[in-house]
Amino acid sequence: MHVGWSLALYYATIAPAQIVEMLFNGLSLGMLYVLLALGLNIILGLMGVINFAHGALFTLGAYFTFALSTHLGLFPAIVAAAFLTALLGMAGEAAFIRRLYGRPPEHVLMFTFGAFLVITQVIRRIWGDDPQPLSLPPALSGTVNLGFTQYPSFRLLVVVITIVVLALVYLLLVRTNLGLTIRAGTRDSEMVNILGINMPATFTLVFGIGSFLGGLAGGLEAPLHVIDPNLGANFVIIAFMVVIVGGIGSFWGAIVGGLVIGVLQEATVELIPGGSSAVDIVPFAFMLLILLVRPRGLFGTAGLFD
Amino acid sequence: MADQAMSVRPKSAGVLGIVLHPMLLWAIVLALLPWVMVHVLKSNIPLATNMIIFAIIALGFNFLYGHTGELSFGHAGFVGLAGYAAAYMALNHHWAFFPCMAVGVALAMLLAFIAARIVVPRSTGIYFSMVLLSIGQVLYFVGERWNAVTGGDDGLQGVSRLTILPSIHRDFNNSVNFYILSAVIVWVLCLFMWRVVHSPFGAVCHAIRENRQRAEFLGYNVVRYKINAFVISALLPAFGGVLLAYYNGAVNPGDLRWTQSGDIVMMTLLGGAPTFWGPILGGALFKFLEQYLSVQQWMASYAQYWEGYIGIVFVTFVLLAPQGIWGLAESGWRAWRRRSA
Numbered sequence: 198m199h200v201g202w203s204l205a206l207y208y209a210t211i212a213p214a215q216i217v218e219m220l221f222n223g224l225s226l227g228m229l230y231v232l233l234a235l236g237l238n239i240i241l242g243l244m245g246v247i248n249f250a251h252g253a254l255f256t257l258g259a260y261f262t263f264a265l266s267t268h269l270g271l272f273p274a275i276v277a278a279a280f281l282t283a284l285l286g287m288a289g290e291a292a293f294i295r296r297l298y299g300r301p302p303e304h305v306l307m308f309t310f311g312a313f314l315v316i317t318q319v320i321r322r323i324w325g326d327d328p329q330p331l332s333l334p335p336a337l338s339g340t341v342n343l344g345f346t347q348y349p350s351f352r353l354l355v356v357v358i359t360i361v362v363l364a365l366v367y368l369l370l371v372r373t374n375l376g377l378t379i380r381a382g383t384r385d386s387e388m389v390n391i392l393g394i395n396m397p398a399t400f401t402l403v404f405g406i407g408s409f410l411g412g413l414a415g416g417l418e419a420p421l422h423v424i425d426p427n428l429g430a431n432f433v434i435i436a437f438m439v440v441i442v443g444g445i446g447s448f449w450g451a452i453v454g455g456l457v458i459g460v461l462q463e464a465t466v467e468l469i470p471g472g473s474s475a476v477d478i479v480p481f482a483f484m485l486l487i488l489l490v491r492p493r494g495l496f497g498t499a500g501l502f503d
Numbered sequence: 504m505a506d507q508a509m510s511v512r513p514k515s516a517g518v519l520g521i522v523l524h525p526m527l528l529w530a531i532v533l534a535l536l537p538w539v540m541v542h543v544l545k546s547n548i549p550l551a552t553n554m555i556i557f558a559i560i561a562l563g564f565n566f567l568y569g570h571t572g573e574l575s576f577g578h579a580g581f582v583g584l585a586g587y588a589a590a591y592m593a594l595n596h597h598w599a600f601f602p603c604m605a606v607g608v609a610l611a612m613l614l615a616f617i618a619a620r621i622v623v624p625r626s627t628g629i630y631f632s633m634v635l636l637s638i639g640q641v642l643y644f645v646g647e648r649w650n651a652v653t654g655g656d657d658g659l660q661g662v663s664r665l666t667i668l669p670s671i672h673r674d675f676n677n678s679v680n681f682y683i684l685s686a687v688i689v690w691v692l693c694l695f696m697w698r699v700v701h702s703p704f705g706a707v708c709h710a711i712r713e714n715r716q717r718a719e720f721l722g723y724n725v726v727r728y729k730i731n732a733f734v735i736s737a738l739l740p741a742f743g744g745v746l747l748a749y750y751n752g753a754v755n756p757g758d759l760r761w762t763q764s765g766d767i768v769m770m771t772l773l774g775g776a777p778t779f780w781g782p783i784l785g786g787a788l789f790k791f792l793e794q795y796l797s798v799q800q801w802m803a804s805y806a807q808y809w810e811g812y813i814g815i816v817f818v819t820f821v822l823l824a825p826q827g828i829w830g831l832a833e834s835g836w837r838a839w840r841r842r843s844a
Binding site (some may be wrong): 293306311315441475477480481484 | 634637644816
């Protein structure tokens, strides 16, 4: 039979419920990207730092959660892990990254790449290469009936938590003095510094917030995967793509970019025969496409970091 | 960096100039390297081959970073693409070594040209780095998933060195013969790169690195120069990729991964990005340490964390000495000359 006909037949058999399920899966995958990309993007927007180590912080968040969950229980462990990761990020900023702000932007990029390698090897040294399983409490290991599908309840909870965290970050950015400083600093941090705001302290704090989001993403993902030292490496590269698609320094850009890429990946698997082998290329191909039409990303401002 | 930019033209030649020409000294170093590797460092000749291959990969990459000022995080893609193309032609069509090399390099050049035309006019700085990273990752996933052509996870195995110059009746499975062949190719490519860096074209690239806007005001078409610099910077890595395919007898998707691009960046910066010889030193030293440390007894249980150690060294250099080993040596030499003069 002609290829076109068989494809048409294939699409005719897809039920609407399947489409809804696909969208939902895509959005929940996208939520993870959003959480990771937002942490990257806040740091990138304010300080011009592409943080390669973000992926290692994500992995650290997962391992901290794994190590603490036996003592604290899963959810306190996730929160504690995120705070620990934030502390590490702040220490790294204050001790090292701060020295690189006056330099060409590539230097800090290379520094964080080196930091990524070091943290990953430290994780291997402490926890080894073997994947570590993290089991869910029985109440959350079941599924919930959403009407169109049976959905794992923990995954649903992760989506809800992510939305709450995003709302909190949004409120922080638009309702607090710190948020005002961050937004103004993203435009022109030198000027804000001259106006008497302690920018070095703000930088450290913002690096902490970004690392917190990275660690939190790791903790939330930990029970859904087997944890291994390279867990974060692939996720973080996708988060870079999300940042570029959405636009550097943009809150809504990270959200729209992350969700679109998540849905596109899911759609590739569901709608294109044999698409599951192409699923990893989707974020990169999409980013290149966006770059052709909007070099600064969907919500990006021209002139930032040129 | 300013000194480097000012001394773009070699000083007057003369007999002494030819005898002491850096490329001639480099040829002597290449000739002595196997002997040093075996007798002084108690290592082996295949490692010497690996070292000089990575030396030219880093040297080519550095034309874009150190000389023109754009950091690519995707150059492993050009290395890998050329290697894959050569290996594919060798295995499926039984082509000889040099035609395979031509195909591999031509394909990498084509990709570099297309990528440069798309990326260079649209992005610079950290955007540029990220976009190149994503182009490299596309190649990586194609390499990993397109089983029919790339062999998927296993890559392409069984690239034979017997197809190299069968007419001269030399066995290139012999590591000395293969080293000599590689060294000749490496030297010719280094000479080419030396000519490019010290040409008027290279001088404009330096000007763009130092001050893009000023170069533009002087009337240079910055975008065109950067596109050309980009394509040239992929040339040596492409040759390196083909040599690597024959060196390893195989290609695999790991060669294309973004961390491999990161290794190239590390080699270059450790050696010394603002200098001509830095990346050559960096590439060779990186590969030497990687393999040398892994077989040392005192390193036995720690060798597996090699990436962590080189990472620590790397971040230290980024923080304290971004001019790299060669840059440090150059400024030390200059200070010593000044004091003794």
